[in-house]
Amino acid sequence: MKRQASAILNEISEKHPNICLSIEGRICEKFCLSNIDICTIFSNLFDNAFEAAEKSEGKAVYIEFKYVGSSFLCTIKNIVAHKMEIINNKICTEKEDKINHGHGIDNVASCTKRNSGSITLSCTEEFFYADLMFQIYENDVEAF
Numbered sequence: 001m002k003r004q005a006s007a008i009l010n011e012i013s014e015k016h017p018n019i020c021l022s023i024e025g026r027i028c029e030k031f032c033l034s035n036i037d038i039c040t041i042f043s044n045l046f047d048n049a050f051e052a053a054e055k056s057e058g059k060a061v062y063i064e065f066k067y068v069g070s071s072f073l074c075t076i077k078n079i080v081a082h083k084m085e086i087i088n089n090k091i092c093t094e095k096e097d098k099i100n101h102g103h104g105i106d107n108v109a110s111c112t113k114r115n116s117g118s119i120t121l122s123c124t125e126e127f128f129y130a131d132l133m134f135q136i137y138e139n140d141v142e143a144f
Helices: 002-014 035-054 103-114
Strands: 020-024 060-068 071-079 117-123 127-135
Touching (some): 002 020, 035 071, 035 103, 035 127, 103 117
Parallel strands (some): 020 060
Antiparallel strands (some): 060 071, 071 127, 117 127
């Protein structure tokens, strides 16, 4: 999983060279999600974070991976130009074509739920947060 998420992040960050990226923690190699779920979750969340940060003055994305007890947590936080409206854990899209946008977060939520996980979205005047949580089991990860 670590290689796929890194490849996605590298590709997206290369498209946004003026965004400051900070990463803390790591993903254990043996933490198991399918390649499709990894791509769906991380490409949508990373892309959204970089796109929103691009529109802000601060232009920064912060990613944290950590393990707490039997949970794997990932927080993706980005600076925003203004507070975004979130209703029922969904971002109210600001794009003109509302019919064809906003499906990425629905797909992320579906993937996390299918993998015994959850996603929580929140936003302040300064930051947007996407918090992922997955239950892990002894045979899913190596010692960390």
